[in-house]
Amino acid sequence: MTRDTDSETDVQDEEMRTDGGETDTAGADDVQLDPWGSSTVSDYRKLFEEFGIEEFDELLDEVPNPHYLMRRGVIFGHRDYRPVAEAMRDGDDFAVLSGFMPTGDPHIGHKLVFDEIIWHQQQGGDAYGLIADLEAHSARGLTWDEIDEHARDYLLSLVALGFDVDDGTLYRQSQNRELQDLAFELGGKANFSEFQAIYGFDGETNVSHMQSVVTQMADILYPQVEKPKPTVIPVGPDQDPHVRFARDLATRMRFFKVTEAYASFELDTAERLVVADAYDQLRELVDDDHDVRCVDAAVLLESGTDAVDFEDRPRYDDTFGAAADATPTARAIVKLKNAGMEPLRPRTRFLDRNATEGAFDALVEAVEGEKRVFDEHVDAFDLSRTEADELAREIELDNDGYGFIPPSSIYHRFMTGLTGGKMSSSIPASHISLLDDPEDGYDKVKSATTGGRSTAEEQRELGGEADKCPVYELYAYLLSGDDDEFAKKVYDECVGGERLCGGCKEQAAELMEEFLEDHQEKREEAEELLENLDFSLESDRRGVAPNGE
Numbered sequence: 001m002t003r004d005t006d007s008e009t010d011v012q013d014e015e016m017r018t019d020g021g022e023t024d025t026a027g028a029d030d031v032q033l034d035p036w037g038s039s040t041v042s043d044y045r046k047l048f049e050e051f052g053i054e055e056f057d058e059l060l061d062e063v064p065n066p067h068y069l070m071r072r073g074v075i076f077g078h079r080d081y082r083p084v085a086e087a088m089r090d091g092d093d094f095a096v097l098s099g100f101m102p103t104g105d106p107h108i109g110h111k112l113v114f115d116e117i118i119w120h121q122q123q124g125g126d127a128y129g130l131i132a133d134l135e136a137h138s139a140r141g142l143t144w145d146e147i148d149e150h151a152r153d154y155l156l157s158l159v160a161l162g163f164d165v166d167d168g169t170l171y172r173q174s175q176n177r178e179l180q181d182l183a184f185e186l187g188g189k190a191n192f193s194e195f196q197a198i199y200g201f202d203g204e205t206n207v208s209h210m211q212s213v214v215t216q217m218a219d220i221l222y223p224q225v226e227k228p229k230p231t232v233i234p235v236g237p238d239q240d241p242h243v244r245f246a247r248d249l250a251t252r253m254r255f256f257k258v259t260e261a262y263a264s265f266e267l268d269t270a271e272r273l274v275v276a277d278a279y280d281q282l283r284e285l286v287d288d289d290h291d292v293r294c295v296d297a298a299v300l301l302e303s304g305t306d307a308v309d310f311e312d313r314p315r316y317d318d319t320f321g322a323a324a325d326a327t328p329t330a331r332a333i334v335k336l337k338n339a340g341m342e343p344l345r346p347r348t349r350f351l352d353r354n355a356t357e358g359a360f361d362a363l364v365e366a367v368e369g370e371k372r373v374f375d376e377h378v379d380a381f382d383l384s385r386t387e388a389d390e391l392a393r394e395i396e397l398d399n400d401g402y403g404f405i406p407p408s409s410i411y412h413r414f415m416t417g418l419t420g421g422k423m424s425s426s427i428p429a430s431h432i433s434l435l436d437d438p439e440d441g442y443d444k445v446k447s448a449t450t451g452g453r454s455t456a457e458e459q460r461e462l463g464g465e466a467d468k469c470p471v472y473e474l475y476a477y478l479l480s481g482d483d484d485e486f487a488k489k490v491y492d493e494c495v496g497g498e499r500l501c502g503g504c505k506e507q508a509a510e511l512m513e514e515f516l517e518d519h520q521e522k523r524e525e526a527e528e529l530l531e532n533l534d535f536s537l538e539s540d541r542r543g544v545a546p547n548g549e
Helices: 045-051 056-062 082-090 108-122 133-139 144-160 177-187 192-199 207-224 237-252 269-283 294-303 328-339 357-366 385-398 438-446 456-462 470-479 484-495 501-531
Strands: 075-079 095-100 126-131 168-172 231-235 256-261 347-352 371-373 377-380 408-412
Touching: 056 075, 056 082, 075 237, 082 408, 095 108, 095 207, 108 126, 108 144, 108 231, 108 408, 108 470, 126 144, 126 207, 133 144, 133 207, 144 168, 144 501, 177 207, 192 207, 192 237, 207 231, 207 237, 231 237, 237 408, 256 269, 256 385, 269 294, 269 328, 294 328, 347 385, 357 377, 357 385, 438 501, 470 484, 470 501
Parallel strands: 095 126, 095 231, 126 168, 231 408
Antiparallel strands: 075 408, 256 347, 347 377, 371 377
């Protein structure tokens, strides 16, 4: 989830799309994603290659009425967002959730996430906004009084920007018992070695900090407590470790794992592809799939041809093993040889992960058609993978399970600080607080670093470097609003040498001043809405905050 934006960084790319999205460059330092540190993401392309984040542009056409942050490439990546887009198109249930660690004033970097939550709510999603006060207390060492003050400011800005409090959910981690109960259950599926590998925790890490991580996992899955549904978590890329861990825990909580299988033994994904291809080839050589045996596939894979003698099959009397570094084909051959004359037939498998005895028995009863029941799995021969997934979730929900769907995520680019470095809550000149006096906001923009040339003549001749300009980012990310033509006009005039930095900053400063005036008027209106919520803005907790890490 989006947390304190001290980790937002300067993005120095070589080109920028004229619709406001930045392209990616090679040769940057290795990417490290640290949810609490100051991770630098100078090459977004590496996030696709190293962490499996997918390019958002590839599914933009599947999103109805996409937000301007999507259209301009500010939202640049996603993890499994298609189920959310599909639910949006079909009018099905879906949810959006993100959280805020109240360590300082909300600023224009946070507005990106506020807008993403609100847009998904407007598209029909169940919207959740949370205050990560347990994390702020345990990981950053804030007192409860400090947290209370900042929490109010975050919520007021969220509501002022358009969050519908009557149709959405707001909560604080420390005050949500249902959330903490879920965190307790998730903690049973996590272990310390994972905290070490993912977050770098060690023997000096306080236990409350570790507990706050499990609470964040519960936050991410919280929209599905009542009913499983596609859920998107809008975040900066530095928060991706949280999303990946939550997806893992969602899967581990499931009663059953549904896979495709071909025999009684287990195959990993790569081995399964090898065996599936061998089975398809063998089916063309026989009339009945019952005539295909595991040994036939072993012979075919070992020979590399279809020279399989179904009348004189070889017999393997020994138990074979495969080297740890063996190829998928070699591993598959070993397993097929060990299975010998066992029929090779495609089936859908329900593996027992966490099922109660009653749930397992209910599954066996519910599977129609031909099936085979083993101690820890059930093979169904007449169910498709999709049908099996639906049945597994139905049985789980009927037997007090959660049936979680792995959460999705979308990733936005960090805003460059007005001073040219990273945008940081601890460096006032680098950001514009949503609480800043409008005149101060005007002055900060006027004082901002630009991507202009050293002289006006050089600017007219060579054009400005809008891709390196914090002021242009203000236009693309905020000041142009939904007006893509205006954002493109500013960009084209800059790189074409028609727009000089003085006039550009003056226009941006005036727009920023107007935005802050309007936002703060709406914050005053939001006061009453917030007061009427069943939500306490003051903590009744006691204690000294542990040292931040």
